[in-house]
Amino acid sequence: MDAALIEGCVTGDQDAFEVLWRRHGRLCLTTIARTLDSHGRGEAREAPIVYERLQKELLRNGVGRLRKLGPDASLRHCLTVLAHEAASSHVEEATPIASVMRPAPTPAEILLDDLVGLEPAHHVTQALRKLSPQIMAILRFELRGLTSREIAAALGTTEEMLAGHLDRTAQKIAEISAEPTDRTLASRLWRSLLGCASVEERVALATLSEDDPEVAARRETAKRTWAAVRERALSVPQPHSVHCLDEVTLASFVAGMRGADRARAEGHVTTCGRCADSVAGLVLHLRAVPTLRAAEPHGENLAIAAACAATDHPRPALAYAEQAERQELPRADEIHRVSMARRRLATSLGELPRQESSRVVSRDDLPTDDEAPLLALEALITGDASAAAQALDDHVAKRLVGARLRLLAMASGHDLEEATRLSEQALEGTDPDLRRDAEMVLALPDERALPRELLVERLVDLLPSLIRLILSRPR
Numbered sequence: 001m002d003a004a005l006i007e008g009c010v011t012g013d014q015d016a017f018e019v020l021w022r023r024h025g026r027l028c029l030t031t032i033a034r035t036l037d038s039h040g041r042g043e044a045r046e047a048p049i050v051y052e053r054l055q056k057e058l059l060r061n062g063v064g065r066l067r068k069l070g071p072d073a074s075l076r077h078c079l080t081v082l083a084h085e086a087a088s089s090h091v092e093e094a095t096p097i098a099s100v101m102r103p104a105p106t107p108a109e110i111l112l113d114d115l116v117g118l119e120p121a122h123h124v125t126q127a128l129r130k131l132s133p134q135i136m137a138i139l140r141f142e143l144r145g146l147t148s149r150e151i152a153a154a155l156g157t158t159e160e161m162l163a164g165h166l167d168r169t170a171q172k173i174a175e176i177s178a179e180p181t182d183r184t185l186a187s188r189l190w191r192s193l194l195g196c197a198s199v200e201e202r203v204a205l206a207t208l209s210e211d212d213p214e215v216a217a218r219r220e221t222a223k224r225t226w227a228a229v230r231e232r233a234l235s236v237p238q239p240h241s242v243h244c245l246d247e248v249t250l251a252s253f254v255a256g257m258r259g260a261d262r263a264r265a266e267g268h269v270t271t272c273g274r275c276a277d278s279v280a281g282l283v284l285h286l287r288a289v290p291t292l293r294a295a296e297p298h299g300e301n302l303a304i305a306a307a308c309a310a311t312d313h314p315r316p317a318l319a320y321a322e323q324a325e326r327q328e329l330p331r332a333d334e335i336h337r338v339s340m341a342r343r344r345l346a347t348s349l350g351e352l353p354r355q356e357s358s359r360v361v362s363r364d365d366l367p368t369d370d371e372a373p374l375l376a377l378e379a380l381i382t383g384d385a386s387a388a389a390q391a392l393d394d395h396v397a398k399r400l401v402g403a404r405l406r407l408l409a410m411a412s413g414h415d416l417e418e419a420t421r422l423s424e425q426a427l428e429g430t431d432p433d434l435r436r437d438a439e440m441v442l443a444l445p446d447e448r449a450l451p452r453e454l455l456v457e458r459l460v461d462l463l464p465s466l467i468r469l470i471l472s473r474p475r
């Protein structure tokens, strides 16, 4: 399918280009909006300008690149790379070079860095440098926000191998950053930060932090140290080399290139921070695809808002949702609310002043089945587990998102016994997401509600399914 379309574009067929943008334009726009947002430009104003430029550029002299797409490559991957590059060069041109390199820290941050971040971060960075290049590549992906599955796929390894690597790294950091008497906590802290702690460990750490201010403080220090390491690792400009992957190879690599080419590319990505970042960026952009697919029958602004909200970019999500509301597109109000919810979940663990929750708790009439999941999400964010539970009757909870929200409402204090019962039931079921929620609930000590940080994590996790549920309703 791609081959005929590429052929058409290469020969300059206008119709082919129209098909190309109809099929992939929204992903390109979403990619541009997400990239601009990563550079602090979250408004919806600039993305269309960059998009237009991308279209012209491809027409003028980019088509030759498409011709190089081999059998492994996909047009979708390649256009996403080009859209990302177009947005990055737009930012570079529009911004003085000094501020691209590093946002100026506020005085408070400098002080913080000096006091807690800098020293331990220096030691940790030194220790990491001595590790194998593969570990560095893994950590780079980890720092960019890829999941274990995505990292394993990118580096051609298994999740078990990956967990082993991360575990050894966590132990090493714990050794250099803690006194011998304190290693158990330190290693648990670092295993959790590096994303290789078991569910039981993570639940134990979260409840311990709620109970013991000293553990909470230790954890905060470790988090800041890790944030400083991340800042150092990711803000250093990575030099381009002759071995760096070009757009087409990068696209094919992520699309699942095989054989000798793959081995060569993997070898390079493992040792080159620049290419590791490009791979990570492409994988993250492509997470928008399932949401965009669900949004196909809807208007463009709404689709992009939904895709940004589902992929951790609440700022452009809000900007595009507002545009969709002005156009009075169906579902625009709900996608706007979801984007607000996503932004709250991203800040201060999503806590809200009480008065903002009035919309949820003051309703006398029961919500319709359609609006119930969104209301429940909003109630859980405000900390009102009972309102959330009330919104979700048995009928709504038959749908998967409803079932997940109900379990989380029960576990957040509405009815802990019911939470245990639902969790045991979920473990017998087949849905992996609901199972993960359930495992977390079952790992809690008796009569203990789900700690806020874990609730926030699970809500962020279910947001894309909720968005797709909203989009799937008839217009």
Ligand SMILES: [Zn+2]
Pocket: 240, 241, 243, 244, 245, 268, 272, 273, 274, 275, 276
């Ligand atoms: Zn490279």
